[in-house]
Amino acid sequence: STFYERYHTLEDIYDWTNRTFQDNPSKITVILIGSSYEKRPLYALKLSINNRPNKKAIWIDCGIHAREWISPAFCLWFVHHSLSFYGQNQEITNILNNMDVYILPVMNPDGYLYTWTTNRMWRKNRSVKKTSPCIGVDLNRNFDANWCTEGASSEPCSEIYCGAFPESEPEAQAVANFLREHKDSVQLYLTIHSYSQMLLFPYSCTLDEAENHKELLEMAKEAAQKIRRHYRSQYRYGAGAKTIYLAPGGSDDWVYNLGIKYSFTFELQDRGHYGFLLPPSEISKACNEALIAVKTIALKVLEKT
Numbered sequence: 169s170t171f172y173e174r175y176h177t178l179e180d181i182y183d184w185t186n187r188t189f190q191d192n193p194s195k196i197t198v199i200l201i202g203s204s205y206e207k208r209p210l211y212a213l214k215l216s217i218n219n220r221p222n223k224k225a226i227w228i229d230c231g232i233h234a235r236e237w238i239s240p241a242f243c244l245w246f247v248h249h250s251l252s253f254y255g256q257n258q259e260i261t262n263i264l265n266n267m268d269v270y271i272l273p274v275m276n277p278d279g280y281l282y283t284w285t286t287n288r289m290w291r292k293n294r295s296v297k298k299t300s301p302c303i304g305v306d307l308n309r310n311f312d313a314n315w316c317t318e319g320a321s322s323e324p325c326s327e328i329y330c331g332a333f334p335e336s337e338p339e340a341q342a343v344a345n346f347l348r349e350h351k352d353s354v355q356l357y358l359t360i361h362s363y364s365q366m367l368l369f370p371y372s373c374t375l376d377e378a379e380n381h382k383e384l385l386e387m388a389k390e391a392a393q394k395i396r397r398h399y400r401s402q403y404r405y406g407a408g409a410k411t412i413y414l415a416p417g418g419s420d421d422w423v424y425n426l427g428i429k430y431s432f433t434f435e436l437q438d439r440g441h442y443g444f445l446l447p448p449s450e451i452s453k454a455c456n457e458a459l460i461a462v463k464t465i466a467l468k469v470l471e472k473t
């Protein structure tokens with residue numbers, strides 16, 4: 169439907185969340201995992217097709233960075249595709265028969281709203297610090313992974329401000345708490361960003377290699393190859409520090425160190441032509457590419473366990 173080929177306001181996404189639950193009460197549950205700095209709810213959808221005992225799970229968060237609008241669009245796209253094609257598409261059927269999926273469409277609702285009302289290029293959350301006129305923490309520098317070392321800034325006015333301390337921000341704390349509670353069932357962590365068309369995995373916070381580096385590289389490579397074959401788009405892939413930049417405090421690194429060994433950051437379309445301002449006409453291609461990557465990686469995780 170064309171609903172999924174448009175960007176949606178925060179209000180629309182809350183309404184969509186509710187409607188999706190109402191329309192699929194046996195497959196969807198809505199979980200309040202916390203609230204934002206400005207007290208907006210952080211709702212995650214749990215997609216669970218059957219109640220097979222001790223099923224494993226996938227976690228997908230979107231919208232950690234406010235201006236990266238293609239990210240929440242993908243979370244909605246993923247839920248829609250899963251519900252529409254379960255039982256028809258062999259890959260999604262296989263994944264959902266064996267795994268539950270937690271989807272957090274907007275991890276940074278205050279920032280997302282701000283990009284609709286005030287500043288389209290906003291990145292951070294909207295937390296206020298008494299001792300500074302500047303607002304916001306980069307939520308992807310606020311996790312406890314080499315926190316606030318090189319690649320982040322302790323300056324509140326910086327776009328990569330790490331916050332007062334690890335998990336100082338309620339949005340980061342909500343996700344970290346949920347994953348700490350569910351680390352034994354969540355096997356695959358995906359966090360969706362834009363832009364630059366990359367499939368990244370730990371570490372970004374250090375140049376050291378992750379202990380399952382070869383495995384992660386193989387999975388990312390296979391996903392990038394499938395995207396190229398189906399959509400002729402080039403996605404670069406590799407460990408974050410070498411592939412994009414050295415940066416500490418990211419969610420993927422923290423989740424990895426928590427023990428969830430399959431952890432990826434997707435940077436979706438494009439490569440800079442439109443950048444964060446990817447037009448709605450490009451949403452379907454961008455989301456279908458991301459979908460291929462999610463399916464490829466999820467199926468490989470299934471094979472391994």
Ligand SMILES: Nc1ncc(C[C@H](C[SeH])C(=O)O)cc1Cl
Pocket residue numbers: 233308309361362363368371372373408412415416417418419420421433435
């Ligand atoms: N662990 C990480 N993984 C990926 C990235 C890249 C994103 C791209 Se917008 C960022 O800069 O926050 C950054 C970090 Cl700190």
Ligand SMILES: [Zn+2]
Pocket residue numbers: 169170172248252
């Ligand atoms: Zn549709």
Ligand SMILES: [Zn+2]
Pocket residue numbers: 233236361362
């Ligand atoms: Zn980002």
Ligand SMILES: [Zn+2]
Pocket residue numbers: 361362363364435
């Ligand atoms: Zn980015």
